[in-house]
Amino acid sequence: MSFLPKPKLHHPKLPTNALGFTRRDYEGAISTLCAGCGHDSISAAIIQACFDLDIEPHRVAKMSGIGCSSKTPDYFLGASHGFNSVHGRMPSVLTGANLANRELIYLGVSGDGDSASIGLGQFAHSLRRGVNMTYIVENNGVYGLTKGQFSATSDKGSKAKKGTINADEPIDLVGMALQLGATYVGRGFSGDKDQLVPLIKGAIRHGGAAFIDCISPCVAFNNHEGSTKSYDFVREHNEAVNRLDVILGRAPITTAYGPGELRDVVQHDGSVLRLRKLHSDYDPTDRVAAMNYLQERKAAGEIVTGLLYVDPEPSDLHASQNTVALPLNRLDDAALCPGAAALARVNAGLR
Amino acid sequence: MSFLPKPKLHHPKLPTNALGFTRRDYEGAISTLCAGCGHDSISAAIIQACFDLDIEPHRVAKMSGIGCSSKTPDYFLGASHGFNSVHGRMPSVLTGANLANRELIYLGVSGDGDSASIGLGQFAHSLRRGVNMTYIVENNGVYGLTKGQFSATSDKGSKAKKGTINADEPIDLVGMALQLGATYVGRGFSGDKDQLVPLIKGAIRHGGAAFIDCISPCVAFNNHEGSTKSYDFVREHNEAVNRLDVILGRAPITTAYGPGELRDVVQHDGSVLRLRKLHSDYDPTDRVAAMNYLQERKAAGEIVTGLLYVDPEPSDLHASQNTVALPLNRLDDAALCPGAAALARVNAGLR
Amino acid sequence: MVGTHAAADKRDERLRRQFANVNGSGSASANQLFAKSILRMGIPIASRNIFPSNIQGLPTWFEVRVSGEGHLGRRGGVDLMVAMNPQTWDRDVAEIDPGGYLFYDSTKPLPQSKFRADINVIGVPLTQMCNAAYTDSRQRQLFKNIIYVGALSALLQIEPKVIETLLTEQFKGKERLAKSNQDAFHMGRDWALANLECPIGLRLAPSDKVGDRIYVDGNSAAGLGAVYGGATVCAWYPITPSTSLAEGFERYCKRFRTEPETGRKRYAIVQAEDELASIGMVIGASWNGARAFTATSGPGISLMQEFVGLSYFAEIPSVIFDVQRAGPSTGMPTRTQQSDVLAAAYASHGDTKHLVLFPEDPRECFEMGAQAFDLADRFQQPVFVLLDLDIGMNDWLCEPFAWDDSRRMDRGKVMTAEELEAGQVFGRYLDADGDGVPYRTYPGTHPSKGAFFTRGTSRDRFAKYTEQGAAYVDNMQRLLRKFETAKAHVPRPVERPAAQPARAGVLYYGSSSAAMTEALAALEAEGVHLDALRIRAFPFHDDVLDFIARHDKVFVVEQNRDAQLRTLLMTEGGIDAARLVPILHYDGTPITARFIHAAIADKAPVLNVVPMRKAAP
Amino acid sequence: MVGTHAAADKRDERLRRQFANVNGSGSASANQLFAKSILRMGIPIASRNIFPSNIQGLPTWFEVRVSGEGHLGRRGGVDLMVAMNPQTWDRDVAEIDPGGYLFYDSTKPLPQSKFRADINVIGVPLTQMCNAAYTDSRQRQLFKNIIYVGALSALLQIEPKVIETLLTEQFKGKERLAKSNQDAFHMGRDWALANLECPIGLRLAPSDKVGDRIYVDGNSAAGLGAVYGGATVCAWYPITPSTSLAEGFERYCKRFRTEPETGRKRYAIVQAEDELASIGMVIGASWNGARAFTATSGPGISLMQEFVGLSYFAEIPSVIFDVQRAGPSTGMPTRTQQSDVLAAAYASHGDTKHLVLFPEDPRECFEMGAQAFDLADRFQQPVFVLLDLDIGMNDWLCEPFAWDDSRRMDRGKVMTAEELEAGQVFGRYLDADGDGVPYRTYPGTHPSKGAFFTRGTSRDRFAKYTEQGAAYVDNMQRLLRKFETAKAHVPRPVERPAAQPARAGVLYYGSSSAAMTEALAALEAEGVHLDALRIRAFPFHDDVLDFIARHDKVFVVEQNRDAQLRTLLMTEGGIDAARLVPILHYDGTPITARFIHAAIADKAPVLNVVPMRKAAP
Numbered sequence A, B: 001m002s003f004l005p006k007p008k009l010h011h012p013k014l015p016t017n018a019l020g021f022t023r024r025d026y027e028g029a030i031s032t033l034c035a036g037c038g039h040d041s042i043s044a045a046i047i048q049a050c051f052d053l054d055i056e057p058h059r060v061a062k063m064s065g066i067g068c069s070s071k072t073p074d075y076f077l078g079a080s081h082g083f084n085s086v087h088g089r090m091p092s093v094l095t096g097a098n099l100a101n102r103e104l105i106y107l108g109v110s111g112d113g114d115s116a117s118i119g120l121g122q123f124a125h126s127l128r129r130g131v132n133m134t135y136i137v138e139n140n141g142v143y144g145l146t147k148g149q150f151s152a153t154s155d156k157g158s159k160a161k162k163g164t165i166n167a168d169e170p171i172d173l174v175g176m177a178l179q180l181g182a183t184y185v186g187r188g189f190s191g192d193k194d195q196l197v198p199l200i201k202g203a204i205r206h207g208g209a210a211f212i213d214c215i216s217p218c219v220a221f222n223n224h225e226g227s228t229k230s231y232d233f234v235r236e237h238n239e240a241v242n243r244l245d246v247i248l249g250r251a252p253i254t255t256a257y258g259p260g261e262l263r264d265v266v267q268h269d270g271s272v273l274r275l276r277k278l279h280s281d282y283d284p285t286d287r288v289a290a291m292n293y294l295q296e297r298k299a300a301g302e303i304v305t306g307l308l309y310v311d312p313e314p315s316d317l318h319a320s321q322n323t324v325a326l327p328l329n330r331l332d333d334a335a336l337c338p339g340a341a342a343l344a345r346v347n348a349g350l351r
Numbered sequence C, D: 001m002v003g004t005h006a007a008a009d010k011r012d013e014r015l016r017r018q019f020a021n022v023n024g025s026g027s028a029s030a031n032q033l034f035a036k037s038i039l040r041m042g043i044p045i046a047s048r049n050i051f052p053s054n055i056q057g058l059p060t061w062f063e064v065r066v067s068g069e070g071h072l073g074r075r076g077g078v079d080l081m082v083a084m085n086p087q088t089w090d091r092d093v094a095e096i097d098p099g100g101y102l103f104y105d106s107t108k109p110l111p112q113s114k115f116r117a118d119i120n121v122i123g124v125p126l127t128q129m130c131n132a133a134y135t136d137s138r139q140r141q142l143f144k145n146i147i148y149v150g151a152l153s154a155l156l157q158i159e160p161k162v163i164e165t166l167l168t169e170q171f172k173g174k175e176r177l178a179k180s181n182q183d184a185f186h187m188g189r190d191w192a193l194a195n196l197e198c199p200i201g202l203r204l205a206p207s208d209k210v211g212d213r214i215y216v217d218g219n220s221a222a223g224l225g226a227v228y229g230g231a232t233v234c235a236w237y238p239i240t241p242s243t244s245l246a247e248g249f250e251r252y253c254k255r256f257r258t259e260p261e262t263g264r265k266r267y268a269i270v271q272a273e274d275e276l277a278s279i280g281m282v283i284g285a286s287w288n289g290a291r292a293f294t295a296t297s298g299p300g301i302s303l304m305q306e307f308v309g310l311s312y313f314a315e316i317p318s319v320i321f322d323v324q325r326a327g328p329s330t331g332m333p334t335r336t337q338q339s340d341v342l343a344a345a346y347a348s349h350g351d352t353k354h355l356v357l358f359p360e361d362p363r364e365c366f367e368m369g370a371q372a373f374d375l376a377d378r379f380q381q382p383v384f385v386l387l388d389l390d391i392g393m394n395d396w397l398c399e400p401f402a403w404d405d406s407r408r409m410d411r412g413k414v415m416t417a418e419e420l421e422a423g424q425v426f427g428r429y430l431d432a433d434g435d436g437v438p439y440r441t442y443p444g445t446h447p448s449k450g451a452f453f454t455r456g457t458s459r460d461r462f463a464k465y466t467e468q469g470a471a472y473v474d475n476m477q478r479l480l481r482k483f484e485t486a487k488a489h490v491p492r493p494v495e496r497p498a499a500q501p502a503r504a505g506v507l508y509y510g511s512s513s514a515a516m517t518e519a520l521a522a523l524e525a526e527g528v529h530l531d532a533l534r535i536r537a538f539p540f541h542d543d544v545l546d547f548i549a550r551h552d553k554v555f556v557v558e559q560n561r562d563a564q565l566r567t568l569l570m571t572e573g574g575i576d577a578a579r580l581v582p583i584l585h586y587d588g589t590p591i592t593a594r595f596i597h598a599a600i601a602d603k604a605p606v607l608n609v610v611p612m613r614k615a616a617p
């Protein structure tokens, strides 16, 4: 049995996508975040990406932890099931959900406190398992919801609104993700939607563990001078290695990788990641080189953004589990229960 | 009041160190680990290092989590207080202990399950806080105590004793430690005591967060063919970047860092790390270069060992906390309690 | 809830006002100004912030209780509503008691249907006044709050002098700001005097009932208690409503614990990566001889369970301040409850019992905040101090903090190097004194004596690992003995006997105290006599069991759904369930006197007490 | 504990043997051989492994209970000790009941002082025999075990044919190994027949009491139950004694759940990074419509508390097998207890109540292992299945597993796309049926209907976030209603009425069952009549309260220190503490019939029952 999506009735002039949905069909409840919060821009980018990709909203599962960032799944894709779980544990909940039904699209939204402080372990282990998901950290360097304490991604020397200076080494989630074997790694900035939307689109179409670190200033607690996560600071230090376009549908125009400007990476599902290179020595399909480049630029104080690494032929957890094609949550009694006759044989073997 | 250590009466011919202790004075209870377990060799190396460094045993605090590796603190330094805490949480317990008394030497012993699986978060955060400690992971790629499941440091493709192949990306604790800002990072092998003892000595004399990943084969569950943590495999793939000597006491003979063989790094406390270089392009004081080198060699299948990185002038948690010189656990009522007069002023301010 | 109860309430005034401003903006300080001005007139007040679990833009309330008798709990119902938030208008108007007052911004006319016939309406054109007086939009917003404080001062007969003084104090050094605030205040006041009938039926008369009491929140008080209690290590993870406890500790430490010569700190505060790490650090520090604590709330308590079990079984002191909020799970993070009682008392798997303290107000938060460390050191186990959001985050009027300078930290049974050197037998888990409490040594104490290996596994009296059943049982029974010993050391309950001999009693604890006192007075006025006992600690002092034994029925008043303290009473006291009648309030708001009163009056038949009809007013 | 109880025991034989070999070496399979051979003679046995918390080298025991009546619990005391471990000699010898037997390796002479006068000593020069027969040291070690099995077969009259068959089965395909084992067996047997008085006083006679029963461990059984229950996702973290449950699930899945055409799996098993992740994955999978579980032990239960609260409050099914070990903290990881009852029933901060099942043996582990998933789906909340190390890791003789092929998974109230399409009102937390149980939808069900946002915070009936007290209370009360509904759905208690009308009763649960049955028989033989009720689930079925109401005094037998189930009975049943007399065994060894017998007999005076003096033997 299948039910066709029924787009809500909107203003007739709103543009629609291939499924007949308008952008509004991808919206959610009204945000209760602070006006100007970077997180709201990321929600908008997610909405745009899903619209562009012609995704059926109800085929997305939105998961999050706890924090201002983790509230956002309520503010986009209102027709999707969402799960605002507990602090720092989105990755395990998402992993379980993914195991249960391999057919949905999994979108994990988290904060820097949620993923780099309390949730660092789950962040790491979900990536190394290759869970097929788009994992976005809305990174503002502070705990927004609890009013402005430093998080573990705060840079050493960054100044809090109240004046204290952060003394601990920061955790660079992108560096971690690369080390941990994530197969799609990007960094965006909530202030640059043009860059962010395709990053998200590429991640959603990626068939493995896709991670996006999205710097997302907190206007309430971390947008002052001295902060390294303010709009101004990020704008000044942002160094994009490439610009991405995600091309769907027809056969890709495979551009050779010359000294020129464009490079096409074809993902497993046929989607094409078209990269316009901004740094000529950057190859986003070479993990070790990417790590090295990022370490160096970080040491030089740059915030490198763009599609930083992609493995166009990723594996995923279902592959390593070797699960059946049908989602596990659709298997019925016949497929699951061995029955009385088999049990009699088990009993016989136990005498 | 001070009590002089009273070495036990031993065979008169046993060599003694500067404090008059013999190696026996640094031993602990009899090990209950399997015969041949790598962990026992690490215990022996710790004993040797403490003997060599003329450490008063009771000035060491030994902490661990849960696992075969975490049992070992019972098997060395019997005159020290030890703390076998809960699984994966040694780092926080050690951090607290360190805060309470900055004058003791903190030795944290953990396993790969303990530190890379359940304990990854605490591992990371203790390093980025710069806790002054020697943190050793006795890395056998399996859960020994629970009988041989893969741990998170198991290499992808490594074969379990029962035959299953590990599908998840491994966590490289050395790579993590470097990213997280540890100021002393080494990798050793329990089968190479000559390399390991000075690594531990250097770590103990280091004034910040020192981490040693020590590969330590599990003879019961991970020493078979197909395992990448077996004695044979590690011996074959071991690539030492340098050999270390730790020189104490008199003024260091500062050898210039030429194209030649030796390099002396003087640590903050005056101890000299004398490095005999085995790879001429390896500079253990350049964090980014070290990370890059390690990524590359790892990709090439090598197990790089040696002193991988050191910051000879590390900071530590007490520095960033700006705590008083006297250990906090020695502050008395007068130093801690503001008293009734101050309270009267507090009250007055609350009316 | 039942309606207003006559006479006693006639003399009550209670104000509740709403504002739609952002948390932390001017309105909050205007609220404080209003509350403090009443206090400065010598009139006891109780104030409560009611705020949402987000940062900006959602409705917030500030509730002020003023009572002639000096009752400081919530009464229930509203006499004067300052309705500044259109978003919540209907709900706010509905909440006013019949005959009460509605104060609102009358700039924009509202349809008649938006009001009620049975209340008095006071409109002040606040926006219009602001727009006329200020051009800057920020100023308009800011001063609007001060203007309505001015108007209220006229309506309620608050002395203008008092507010002037408060403003001068607040803006010390910023004279221009002080001046413009004074002006705004008078603008409102003058408008009200000129255009409204002042004062209204609710009026404030200077009094001397405040005395030397202080006005402070429980979290700050507990933080200060930890300073006085000698805590040097605080490891915490931010969570509402406990964050301000760690912050309070830091504030007072900065003031009192900075080494004058060097500027260095006699304390360490670590914002840990999570609650597991926080409690781990506390245990590590305590093991190593420092006094250490953490502050958290429900979810943190759940995450700390494993470590709490270690602290119990390995016998390492730990102090955990749990500022309770409404559970379960994330629950209502900005609402109050007393629902972590069981999670604290029996925390962790296996057989465990922990010490729990229940402060009734900030003064006890201070006192117990200090005492918790003595108890933890003496009994070498976890000590929970159970605050709740109501005590923790609201300013309460309470007795001033007190400290006896001859008091010394009780570090418990710690064997020193001298004692070891003198040959005293040291068995880490040996019950040398027969009270169940063993001796410990700090690491690094002595070169060759007194070292031991701490573990969460079973061991013998000399800390050697063992799996022998007899040794295990021996140890577990000693732990029970220790718990028994603790009964006489924890804070005793406080009894408040009824005016007449009573066959029924009531037990209560923590933040229910103020509302309880008021409810008891109201019941007594109706001829319902109850002996009352305020429980201050678990394990229960013998007095608690005596009290129950002396009464046929005992009400147990709690702010949770499942009567959690009652479970402890039955289990530990062996008390018949039928004799313990639960009175439960758990909607997340602080319990009110009216609620308790009604709930008990409802059950009066079970007491075989016929309440006297009260005389006509 | 008290001494042996006469007549009934005369027909009992009980063997306990020790070996110092490494876990997993030949001795373990020799033990199995010995045990199985008795079983194959049709004689019921119960066997228990007692092992340390390490991998190699420390002492291990294997205990076999043989009882003419077919009692399968532990009796207490040892009749025949096979003392193979010099390390534990003294302790082992001391444990033998007067008149019992000591079997040992007599190769090296031992001084007289090492023996006891009141026991029978049987020496066999095992080492000498091995050294003579084998040159390889591994062989010497290996075959020594088979040799003593041979000797024991002669001493106890075990049929050699049975053992030969077992060896043939065991070494199928490895005929040479089978042969050499047969030889070793006969070497021991022949030596004993030639040199010892065979049989001894304890002898085994073929019987038919085993019937069609099976011999299996509870963890495997529970894992199989999860397969039959339709679980598809298992997320776990290794911990003794629960590891073999996940392994059992995997083993049976490999066998029954591999898609024949593709070799792909109809299940997923993730070894998570810790217990927090395990339960998180379970919740995620269940939320998404798969049946999912985790298996753990005490420390894991502590770590899962926060997530369990989420599962309760957000109403997401989760199944948690807790194979209990001795707590608190790390406790005794290889010893048994029933001490996580409270930690499970009231897991997490805030007001919570969870479903808990108590299987008595592997058969019930299977049954409840399947049923737990129906209950979790139906009630949308955590369901704990409380095994313990004794049931979980030992092979038990029990009724064969049974399955009705007409049985279908009860997926509970799941609204389908068709129903949504047909316009059914969907409110995620709406009590549409008045039983407290709401409807849910699986993610991805319908393009425009039925989606909702799951959260651990409070929300209204339509899953919209709210902080309104009334909506919160409404929801919390519905959760109580749901719990009430569950009472009739969880497994009913099983009553075993006394032979004569009894005024006293006894309650027990889980692995105490077998020892209880034996103790009841012994008490009955002495004239102490007790009605007995085995509790199988929390919340308590009305039958439990009825049972208590029908008796003046009720013993509650538990394997923990703090009488945890008794706490639940008082709290949930409102039962007077004085009527519930705790009988507590908690030294980490499985409870014995003798212990229960003695403890109850001790308290017989409280029953006003004078036990009849037993006739002289």
Ligand SMILES: Cc1ncc(C[n+]2csc(CCOP(=O)(O)OP(=O)(O)O)c2C)c(N)n1
Binding pocket: A066, A067, A068, A069, A070, A087, A110, A111, A112, A113, A114, A115, A138, A140, A142, A143, A144, A145, A146, A151, A218, C237, C238, C239, C240, C275, C299, C300, C303
């Ligand atoms: C177990 C637990 N501890 C603490 C909290 C309190 N808390 C809520 S959100 C948060 C931090 C959120 O920071 P981040 O993930 O960076 O999100 P942001 O608000 O900055 O977007 C904390 C500590 C909680 N909800 N649960």
Ligand SMILES: Cc1ncc(C[n+]2csc(CCOP(=O)(O)OP(=O)(O)O)c2C)c(N)n1
Binding pocket: B066, B067, B068, B069, B070, B087, B110, B111, B112, B113, B114, B115, B138, B140, B142, B143, B144, B145, B146, B151, B218, D237, D238, D239, D240, D275, D299, D300, D303
């Ligand atoms: C909370 C918790 N979960 C699980 C366990 C069981 N456990 C004990 S040791 C161990 C793994 C140890 O592995 P590792 O740290 O690598 O140590 P090794 O034994 O290999 O030296 C586990 C899972 C435990 N003790 N506590």
Ligand code: SF4
Binding pocket: A032, A033, A034, A036, A037, A038, A039, A068, A069, A140, A144, A145, A217, A218, A219, A220, A221, C055, C056
């Ligand atoms: S507090 Fe910061 S992170 Fe939270 S909503 Fe406001 S701006 Fe965003």
Ligand code: SF4
Binding pocket: B032, B033, B034, B036, B037, B038, B039, B068, B069, B140, B144, B145, B217, B218, B219, B220, B221, D055, D056
């Ligand atoms: S199981 Fe492995 S890690 Fe544990 S003691 Fe034996 S060899 Fe060492």
Ligand SMILES: [Mg+2]
Binding pocket: A067, A069, A111, A112, A113, A138, A139, A140, A141, A142, A143, A144, A151
């Ligand atoms: Mg953040």
Ligand SMILES: [Mg+2]
Binding pocket: B067, B111, B112, B113, B138, B139, B140, B141, B142, B143, B144, B151
């Ligand atoms: Mg290991």
